Amino acid sequence: MVKSDQFSITPIVASSSLRTLAYEALKAAITKMDIYGRPDEVRLDERKLSQDLGVSRTPVREALTVLEQEGFVRSEARRGVFVIKKTKKEIVGMIHAWAALESMAARLACERATDAQLKSLREIFPEFYEGRPSEHIDEYSDANIRFHQTIISLGQCEVIQDLSSNLLMHVRGIRNTALRQGERAEKSIKEHVQIIKALEARKGELAEGLVREHGLGLAAHVHQYGDYLV
Amino acid sequence: MVKSDQFSITPIVASSSLRTLAYEALKAAITKMDIYGRPDEVRLDERKLSQDLGVSRTPVREALTVLEQEGFVRSEARRGVFVIKKTKKEIVGMIHAWAALESMAARLACERATDAQLKSLREIFPEFYEGRPSEHIDEYSDANIRFHQTIISLGQCEVIQDLSSNLLMHVRGIRNTALRQGERAEKSIKEHVQIIKALEARKGELAEGLVREHGLGLAAHVHQYGDYLV
DNA sequence: ATCGGGTATCTGGTATACCAATAATCTGCC
DNA sequence: GGCAGATTATTGGTATACCAGATACCCGAT
Structure with missing residues (x-):
């Protein structure tokens, strides 16, 4: 048969x-x-x-x-x-929640992801390491979001993934806008490198902390420069 | 008129x-x-x-x-x-997400809550400090949940509150069950005291870390003893 | 011209009828 | 007696009709 x-x-x-x-x-x-x-x-x-x-x-x-x-x-x-138009306060709250979830995902990724998976994070930013991300801001913006989504998926916690993807829908636009303000893009890329290194070294608590600080930095940035929001 | x-x-x-x-x-x-x-x-x-x-x-x-x-x-x-019957894996995932959110709330509470509000945490466990919470397990169980809800509300971040309350609905039953297993209740109450002290001292990162470890402890506990789940 | 009140109209909320796909049951042939 | 095919019943999905509250409009009295 x-x-x-x-x-x-x-x-x-x-x-x-x-x-x-x-x-x-x-x-x-x-x-x-x-x-x-x-x-x-x-x-x-x-x-x-x-x-x-x-x-x-x-x-x-x-x-x-x-x-x-x-x-x-x-x-x-x-x-x-x-x-619904989100208020600035709500957006900042969402970024806080996002930071909390992503940092936990980073911690879990250190325990659960394979070396190859963690290494794949580097490939998300093919050429931007050379510097001057602000010249390719659109591509960098997409890569930026992909980077954070990848960390969350490597955490392999479905609940966190679901909650985060929902938050991302609301915050996506703001993330892109924020990158164009001040030195945000340059600051962002440096922190990304640190995060990748911590993950590859399997330093869970360090990666967790770096991701959280990175997210809180964005929150503070929006809080300060997000006047275009209500 | x-x-x-x-x-x-x-x-x-x-x-x-x-x-x-x-x-x-x-x-x-x-x-x-x-x-x-x-x-x-x-x-x-x-x-x-x-x-x-x-x-x-x-x-x-x-x-x-x-x-x-x-x-x-x-x-x-x-x-x-x-x-829906949640699987053990899903429950553990929810507790992870919960721990992430609550720890962020603790951090925020250190910056935002008043002394009086933080002090109110102590009143949630009126007599249990004397020891032997396992003798009043039902009351303690309620107080336990109230304690964590209070921390989250003191963070004053609506997004985190909403997400957490949703998670709580799913996990509530498990939390109570876990308290009855092993030394969970005794361990739990000691950690609560530490958390309160850190909050009152406005040590944000410490409180954040303690809350996270407390939550992760519960996750590990459920992972180990939660055989009654699918 | 302005104000007040009444009426027409528009809106989301609710009830109900119908549909298609699945599952349960029946039927008849071997 | 057992099994395949047809029939019936049940279910969620969809369409539609109706309701009550809220708004907008109109018209007459002042």
Whole structure:
């Protein structure tokens, strides 16, 4: 008999329910739009969204419920659904929480990750070590986020990964902006090198501390320069 | 004319929507039931829940959506909604995340809380300092949770508070069980005293480290003794 | 012209009907 | 008696209809 293992099951499309579809569409729209650019509040109309997406209100409402849970929108009864503008205080709080989680991930990564995995952190910044990251600020910004995400994934703690990815969605834009201010980029890259060294040396507590200080530095930076936030 | 300030506006009832009502009812039912006692999976029937609660499926579904987001239930298309049993690995991960957040809260509390607020931590354990907490294990268990919640609230970071309270809901049961095993309770109370002293002395990094070690100790304990989990 | 009140309209919240996919059951052939 | 195929029942997913509160608008009295 043919062993079924020999067939690589087609991943099927399976795709997703309309609810998931609506969720992804709305989330993309929200994160893409520059919320902090416009001064007025952005209101979402369930019925209009339903029409635009070509589905009924039900999956749209369920998607909005999830987005509300995640802190992207706020629903007021018989008023409307509004895209949330985070205050500076909230952003700083998120960075604090992020720093706490990432530092713990760094500690766990020291115990759990392989040498090869830790070494892969260096490859995220291929040429930036030569200096002057501010000249390739967009590429560096992406690499920067990838770096932190990698540390978190190397911690191999699913809970931390989930919580962090949620926080990242909110903070992503700010991270990029902050890099362009002051000496943030130059400061950042030096700290990254230190972090990588600590991880490779399996110095868990040191890596943990460095990651935390790095995150707290960003928080302080935003607290000081984040006047574009509410 | 009468100044409206002279009227103390009645807080109104406002109360809540049926969705919130259903959410709270379901959450209470889930957290109250001993999930890990019974070996079989618990399935929830939307239609039955609707009847029992006396509302339609819509608010029940929305409540279930939130609970799914929070990790209490898992919904399989055309299969059913199931109460999630956390694996030991997941529980340990949650405790790790909790330790990370609480330790950051401790650090922040050192900078932000008043002396009086920090001193209030001592009042949580009125008589247990005399020793033998294992004789009043139930009271001590409650006080224990209150202690950690207080530290987090003194950090005055809303994001951390929200994330932690969510984690606590999942871990609460385990925390109590762990206290009854081995010397956990005695060990725990000694560490609490150290934590309070560090906080009162405004030694932020020390308090942070102690809280983290305390949390990691619990994680290791559960990892070792938590065989009652899957 | 301005203000007050009443009405039309719009909004999210809720109830309900229908659908498709799965699982449970039945049926009939071997 | 056992098993394959068809049928029925059940379930979550979706669409739609209706409700009540809140807002916006209109109109008449002053």
